[in-house]
Each structure stands twice: as structure tokens, then as C-alpha cells.
Amino acid sequence: MSAMIETANLGKCYRIYNHPFHRVREALKLGKNLHREFWALKNIYLHISRGASFGIIGPNGAGKSTFLKLLSGITQPTEGTLTVNGTVASILELGAGFHHDFTGRSNVYLNCALQGYTHEDTNRILPEIIEFAELHDFIDQPVRMYSTGMYLRLAFSVATAVDPDILVVDEALSVGDEYFRNKCLDRMNEFKAKGKTILIVSHDLATIRHFCTHVALFDQGNLLAAGSPEEILDQYLEMAHKNRILHADQRSGSSTSPRWGTGEVQVEQVYMRDANGQTTDVFDTNSPITITANFRVHRPVKGVVFGFLIFRSDGTYVNGSNHYWHDTPQIFHFENDGEIGQIQCEITRFPLLPGHYYITSCCYNNLEGFPQAVDHWERALTFTISERMTGQHGVIAMDTAWNLQRQMNR
Incomplete structure (x- = not known):
């Protein structure tokens, strides 16, 4: 199956300075280097196929969000290659891509323009965005007045309305209420049915298990494993509880x-x-x-x-x-x-x-x-x-009684 995302030896290194002035001295070449290197990602090889629902898990600081930022073009890799075959819409940390002093409506036009939409194209999808976000009374207010839930609703609405080939979601669903979370999952299932590629970072393992066809486990900037949800989630649970794992003889x-x-x-x-x-x-x-x-x-x-x-x-x-x-x-x-x-x-x-x-x-x-x-x-x-009981679907068998009442109109 053709790759939508492919990486080879992908790495991202940040320079850490003990004092802001050290950055200036180093830029002016006044003496030795004053930084230390921090590799947020190192030696990442991944192949993500078209139509995959791909989960990324790992502890805090594992490099998950850095990988999504590279994928979204927010930052550039230090080494290696990253190939993306298609348009990308991202929902990263709340407020990313929004100007706090702009209204919700202005931010919609701004984000759609960054996706290559003309003003006329945005006019066409604007009612759908407002309707899905349920921000009719607040769309013309500055987004600095928005709650975190309102940020999420607008960001998710814009990202999915522009119909990207690849949808990237980084922990965004964790801040929404149950009603809107289910609404987002329904929209993501629609994308999945259309054969879109979806990347989701989450600490909610139940969501990863249900939604994803493949999962990758990151830790300390390294890709530890990639495979089926069951296999990788088991490995993550072992890692997360390693200090409390029963010894082999127990x-x-x-x-x-x-x-x-x-x-x-x-x-x-x-x-x-x-x-x-x-x-x-x-x-x-x-x-x-x-x-x-x-x-x-x-x-x-x-x-x-x-x-x-x-x-x-x-x-x-x-x-x-x-x-x-x-x-x-x-x-x-x-x-x-x-x-x-x-x-x-x-x-x-x-x-x-x-x-x-x-x-x-x-x-x-x-x-x-x-x-x-x-x-x-x-x-x-x-x-x-066993398959002996048929005639019901789902998980639980229910005792039911049906009654039809009819009468003739005179």
C-alpha cells in the first residue's frame, strides 16, 4: 500500500543554553560553543500507509508532539528525511495557529488561507465550521475570550472542514466535554471511512485501542516499536508499570x-x-x-x-x-x-x-x-x-417483548 508518510533516520535536535546571552555570544562566534544538545527525536523510521489510523503513544517527553510538529511543518528536522504525500491539517496544543486578538471568524479565514483556500472557498465552508463548533454567538468575539473547550471546537471544526488528506490530532480530545468528544470521534470515523490518514496522540489507551489500526511507541526520543494496537499497548503498559512489575519468579x-x-x-x-x-x-x-x-x-x-x-x-x-x-x-x-x-x-x-x-x-x-x-x-x-444465540447484535443479550397495536381510521 502506498505511503502517505515516510521517515528515514529522522531526528530533531534542540540547543539548550544556560543563559539567554549565551545564544547571542555563540551567534557572534565569541568563544567556544555554549550550548548542549537535546535530541527530542533520533533515528526514526516509519512507514504510514494511506488510510491508516495511526496512534502514537508514550510517556511525557517521549517526542510524540515533536514528531507531529515536524509532520505539520511547524519545525524542520535536524537530520534524516520526512516525506508527506498529501495535505495536512493539525490540531496541536490549544491555541496553536490562532491569533488571540483576532475574532473566531478572522481566525477561520487565516487558517483556511494557510491551507490554500481562497476567500470564496472559505465563505463556502464557513457556515459548516460555525455549525459544527456551535459558536454562533461567539464567532465574532476575540479568541482570547474563549474557554479551552471553545478553542478546541473551533480548531477541530476548521481542521476537518478543509478536507485534508492527513489529519493530525495531539491530545486535543482530552480537554473537551463528553458530548463534543463523541462528536469529534464521529467526524474522525467519517474521515476513516473516506480512506483518510489519521494520526492521533493520546494517553487515553481505550481510544487508541478502539480507533487505531496501527500504533507506534515512543520513549526518550526513540521509536521503540510499531505494530498492532494490542501488541504495542501491552508493551507500553509493561513500560509504564516497570517499577511495579512482578518478578519473573512471581x-x-x-x-x-x-x-x-x-x-x-x-x-x-x-x-x-x-x-x-x-x-x-x-x-x-x-x-x-x-x-x-x-x-x-x-x-x-x-x-x-x-x-x-x-x-x-x-x-x-x-x-x-x-x-x-x-x-x-x-x-x-x-x-x-x-x-x-x-x-x-x-x-x-x-x-x-x-x-x-x-x-x-x-x-x-x-x-x-x-x-x-x-x-x-x-x-x-x-x-x-458460542454462536447458539442469534437474532441480536451488540454485546449484551436483552429479554424483549414486542407488541403491535393497530386501529382503522374511520
């Missing part, structure tokens, strides 16, 4: 799923049983099931809560349950090293529709403050709901 089985925690309690096995008490990984819709976790205590700990999170195979969050958020809350204390036990969750009617799912096992310390992971085990178990 892991159970040969699972390579991300796992972290303080380790006082270790879940050794998670399995499911059907109505007959048989261990299996295939169930019928609406059948009763029991989820069991076998655990071992390594060190005394108080305030332990066990829970299970259920996801569809594409990452859709289905349900989360634990014995603390319950009609009869329970919390457990373990005082003896070497103690072993089981925690069971019985579900009398498992209403999932046919498909593939997985369970994440959670063991947290909820004694005080924010819950801390004792043993968090991503994708501890996978299972399947």
Missing part, C-alpha cells in the same frame, strides 16, 4: 500479558466453570458461570479487594465487578505468609452475545487513599460465547 504459568503490583498477594490461576462445575472456556449466552482465582499470600497485607474486568476481544469494556462495590461490601486482611486461597465470583446469568472476550484479574489494596495494585493481571483469561 508470575504464574507462561503468560506474557502485562502484569504489575506490589506483590503481597499473587493470583496464580484464573479459570471459569459452567453450570455443571466443569472448567471450560466456551459458554452459551445467559448461562450461569463462576469465575475463580487461586491466590497465594507472600507478605502480610490489609485491605485487599479482588475484582474482574471483562472486555470484548477488540478492547470494548463490558463490565467490572468486585466484592467491595457491592450491596454487602467485603474487604480482606491477610496476616500469614504462605496462605493460599480462592476467590469466586458467581454470575447467575451471563448475558454476553456470541464473540471472543477476555478477563483482567485485579487484586488491589483499598485500605486507604487511592487503590494501589497488589497484582493487576491484564488478559489473565480468554473465553468464547
Whole structure:
């Protein structure tokens, strides 16, 4: 598939000066160099195909935003090559590309002109921009009066109205309310359906998992990996929790799923049983099931809560349950090293529709403050709901009753 974006040995270096005057002295060649180099990006090789929805993740300072600025033409690379085949519209940090003293309307004309639109072209799409941004009463006010949400709405409206070949979004959706965030995602799905190329930087891993077809992981200016969302998100979770990863001798089985925690309690096995008490990984819709976790205590700990999170195979969050958020809350204390036990969750009617799912096992310390992971085990178990039930779509089976009432007009 043809590349919309391709980089080879791409790098961006900034000069760091300890004093503003050092920059002047160096420019006038008055003595030795007074800067130190900071490589925000180094040796980046990427191939992004036409129509890809490409996510970029990584910790703060990884180089994600620098890469998008290079792609958008805001800054130039220090080394390597960057090839972009198509027009680019970017939504970077809030206010970028806007003049604070101009009105919203003037900024629309300014940004459209930068995209090569004539005044007449902008007149044609202006009503659509105002309508999508829902800024009818504020479009003629200076944007310095806008809230962050209003900035976002206008920036996103302009960027998508100019119909670019490549749309670049850098954490912009994180500042909007839920209503406009969903509106933006709907617009991005429309772009995706048209075969547009979309790059999105986000710390919202659920959005990356659902929306993106490919993901790249950056850290300290380096490209660590690129591939499928599941593979790269696993690697990122391992990296993000590396200081709390359970040691290899504490892991159970040969699972390579991300796992972290303080380790006082270790879940050794998670399995499911059907109505007959048989261990299996295939169930019928609406059948009763029991989820069991076998655990071992390594060190005394108080305030332990066990829970299970259920996801569809594409990452859709289905349900989360634990014995603390319950009609009869329970919390457990373990005082003896070497103690072993089981925690069971019985579900009398498992209403999932046919498909593939997985369970994440959670063991947290909820004694005080924010819950801390004792043993968090991503994708501890996978299972399947059989195809025996047909006639409904989605995730959850619902009991329905239909009634038609008719009468003749006289």
C-alpha cells in the first residue's frame, strides 16, 4: 500500500543554553560553543500507509508532539528525511495557529488561507465550521475570550472542514466535554471511512485501542516499536508499570500479558466453570458461570479487594465487578505468609452475545487513599460465547417483548 508518510533516520535536535546571552555570544562566534544538545527525536523510521489510523503513544517527553510538529511543518528536522504525500491539517496544543486578538471568524479565514483556500472557498465552508463548533454567538468575539473547550471546537471544526488528506490530532480530545468528544470521534470515523490518514496522540489507551489500526511507541526520543494496537499497548503498559512489575519468579504459568503490583498477594490461576462445575472456556449466552482465582499470600497485607474486568476481544469494556462495590461490601486482611486461597465470583446469568472476550484479574489494596495494585493481571483469561444465540447484535443479550397495536381510521 502506498505511503502517505515516510521517515528515514529522522531526528530533531534542540540547543539548550544556560543563559539567554549565551545564544547571542555563540551567534557572534565569541568563544567556544555554549550550548548542549537535546535530541527530542533520533533515528526514526516509519512507514504510514494511506488510510491508516495511526496512534502514537508514550510517556511525557517521549517526542510524540515533536514528531507531529515536524509532520505539520511547524519545525524542520535536524537530520534524516520526512516525506508527506498529501495535505495536512493539525490540531496541536490549544491555541496553536490562532491569533488571540483576532475574532473566531478572522481566525477561520487565516487558517483556511494557510491551507490554500481562497476567500470564496472559505465563505463556502464557513457556515459548516460555525455549525459544527456551535459558536454562533461567539464567532465574532476575540479568541482570547474563549474557554479551552471553545478553542478546541473551533480548531477541530476548521481542521476537518478543509478536507485534508492527513489529519493530525495531539491530545486535543482530552480537554473537551463528553458530548463534543463523541462528536469529534464521529467526524474522525467519517474521515476513516473516506480512506483518510489519521494520526492521533493520546494517553487515553481505550481510544487508541478502539480507533487505531496501527500504533507506534515512543520513549526518550526513540521509536521503540510499531505494530498492532494490542501488541504495542501491552508493551507500553509493561513500560509504564516497570517499577511495579512482578518478578519473573512471581508470575504464574507462561503468560506474557502485562502484569504489575506490589506483590503481597499473587493470583496464580484464573479459570471459569459452567453450570455443571466443569472448567471450560466456551459458554452459551445467559448461562450461569463462576469465575475463580487461586491466590497465594507472600507478605502480610490489609485491605485487599479482588475484582474482574471483562472486555470484548477488540478492547470494548463490558463490565467490572468486585466484592467491595457491592450491596454487602467485603474487604480482606491477610496476616500469614504462605496462605493460599480462592476467590469466586458467581454470575447467575451471563448475558454476553456470541464473540471472543477476555478477563483482567485485579487484586488491589483499598485500605486507604487511592487503590494501589497488589497484582493487576491484564488478559489473565480468554473465553468464547458460542454462536447458539442469534437474532441480536451488540454485546449484551436483552429479554424483549414486542407488541403491535393497530386501529382503522374511520
